[in-house]
Amino acid sequence: MSTHEHDDGCLHRMDAAPYVLGALEQSELQAYRTHLEGCAACHQEVVELQIVVNELPASAPVVPAPTAMRKRIMATVRSEAELLSAAGAAADRPARPVSRWRSRRFSLVGAGGALATGVAVLIAVVIATGSSSKETIIRGKTSGPASMAQVALHRRDGRSELVVAHMPQPALGKIYEVWLSHGKHSPPQPTNALFSPTGSGNGQVDVPNSLHGVKEVLVTTEPLGGSTRPTTPAIIKVTLRA
Amino acid sequence: MPRLRRASVNSKEKLRKLADEELMELVAGNDAEAFEVVLERHEAAAFSLAYRICGKRSVAEDVAQEAFLALWRSGARYDRTRGSVRTWALGIVHNRAVDSLRRTGVHERRRASDEGIEQTLEAPERTDSQAIDKAVSQEIRGALGELPQEQRRVIELAYFGGFTHTEIASMLGTPVGTVKGRMRLGLQKLRGHLQGWEAVGT
Numbered sequence: 001m002s003t004h005e006h007d008d009g010c011l012h013r014m015d016a017a018p019y020v021l022g023a024l025e026q027s028e029l030q031a032y033r034t035h036l037e038g039c040a041a042c043h044q045e046v047v048e049l050q051i052v053v054n055e056l057p058a059s060a061p062v063v064p065a066p067t068a069m070r071k072r073i074m075a076t077v078r079s080e081a082e083l084l085s086a087a088g089a090a091a092d093r094p095a096r097p098v099s100r101w102r103s104r105r106f107s108l109v110g111a112g113g114a115l116a117t118g119v120a121v122l123i124a125v126v127i128a129t130g131s132s133s134k135e136t137i138i139r140g141k142t143s144g145p146a147s148m149a150q151v152a153l154h155r156r157d158g159r160s161e162l163v164v165a166h167m168p169q170p171a172l173g174k175i176y177e178v179w180l181s182h183g184k185h186s187p188p189q190p191t192n193a194l195f196s197p198t199g200s201g202n203g204q205v206d207v208p209n210s211l212h213g214v215k216e217v218l219v220t221t222e223p224l225g226g227s228t229r230p231t232t233p234a235i236i237k238v239t240l241r242a
Numbered sequence: 243m244p245r246l247r248r249a250s251v252n253s254k255e256k257l258r259k260l261a262d263e264e265l266m267e268l269v270a271g272n273d274a275e276a277f278e279v280v281l282e283r284h285e286a287a288a289f290s291l292a293y294r295i296c297g298k299r300s301v302a303e304d305v306a307q308e309a310f311l312a313l314w315r316s317g318a319r320y321d322r323t324r325g326s327v328r329t330w331a332l333g334i335v336h337n338r339a340v341d342s343l344r345r346t347g348v349h350e351r352r353r354a355s356d357e358g359i360e361q362t363l364e365a366p367e368r369t370d371s372q373a374i375d376k377a378v379s380q381e382i383r384g385a386l387g388e389l390p391q392e393q394r395r396v397i398e399l400a401y402f403g404g405f406t407h408t409e410i411a412s413m414l415g416t417p418v419g420t421v422k423g424r425m426r427l428g429l430q431k432l433r434g435h436l437q438g439w440e441a442v443g444t
Binding site (some may be wrong): 014015016021022023024025048051052053054055056059060061062063065070072073076078085172173175194195224226227228 | 299
């Protein structure tokens with residue numbers, strides 16, 4: 001990271017505050033993030049102002065959470081924990097440990113019950129793939145911050161997993177999100193698979209959706225929690241055969 | 243029906259003595275009971291933030307619920323060097339709440355008349371017995387209250403209203419540069435207040 005001109009000379013110095021408040025326009029975000037990587041003064045200001053923004057939630061009037069909310073959340077959490085531990089016991093596959101990243105596998109729009117069912121289906125698939133069926137591995141292309149990374153998509157019995165190595169950590173407050181592209185005519189479809197690599201740059205994440213009709217598997221950098229539309233250009237592209 | 247869980251090894255009482263960061267290590271191993279303790283600690287702050295942004299209980303509940311499930315599912319990715327669990331959780335809530343505003347068109351209505359913002363601002367404060375740091379809450383509210391009104395307004399419109407700087411500029415009939423300047427000045431003043439407090443951001 002090289003230092004930029006002196007503080008006040010930077011053209012972007014007024015953008016740190018709207019950035020940390022989430023008030024930059026979508027169209028400005030990418031350029032500003034790129035700028036931050038090279039401007040020590042702006043980076044420092046963002047870090048300092050972010051500390052203030054982190055305290056802003058405390059200024060919201062305190063309203064007790066509905067008691068039913070915790071019950072609903074915990075019903076889903078418990079059923080997923082049981083399913084995941086069942087999968088962990090059944091998945092006796094030394095070469096392929098259960099992913100250390102549980103992806104945000106299914107849309108959360110529905111009720112907890114529907115979601116738990118979705119996870120159950122997925123786990124069943126995971127267990128069923130313990131056999132020695134054929135695996136295909138497709139190498140991906142990387143660019144931007146991920147240009148030094150190695151990427152491969154592993155497919156076996158309809159289950160797909162994206163495996164990365166030498167992948168940098170996403171920026172503060174960001175996470176990588178997996179998308180499926182069906183072609184140029186439609187926007188990439190979010191997958192609910194979010195990940196960040198380990199400190200050593202390794203990682204694997206399940207690609208939860210079917211890859212039927214998918215042309216490319218993409219990865220972008222998104223705010224924590226993921227986005228419904230990509231907010232940054234793809235840094236990983238895996239092209240599937242038609 | 244619930245079967246014996248690995249998590250039951252840890253009694254709730256023991257879990258409640260752990261720091262959030264330690265609990266998240268258990269959550270990374272799919273420990274639902276550890277997650278419940280995290281949820282107990284932060285659900286009020288999360289719901290309050292979601293409610294402040296969305297202005298509707300049902301929407302706020304959906305947003306907070308989604309955020310906590312995302313937190314549960316990404317527990318293995320929590321990195322303590324990047325800030326507290328609370329900050330991480332509330333960051334997810336904020337993102338999702340603003341997304342929800344922008345998606346549902348509530349945002350459009352508020353843009354036409356930003357009274358909604360003022361209404362939620364004036365919402366009667368309720369007391370709550372749960373573990374939220376009331377001292378910090380009062381301090382930050384006090385500090386916001388001391389800001390010049392035009393600075394406080396742009397910060398709140400952006401952070402709680404989900405408006406961009408250009409939207410705020412057109413709402414207020416003010417140049418964009420002025421809006422950005424007010425945001426910056428306001429946040430810098432708040433930072434001055436925060437620096438006077440102990441252990442901020444640690």
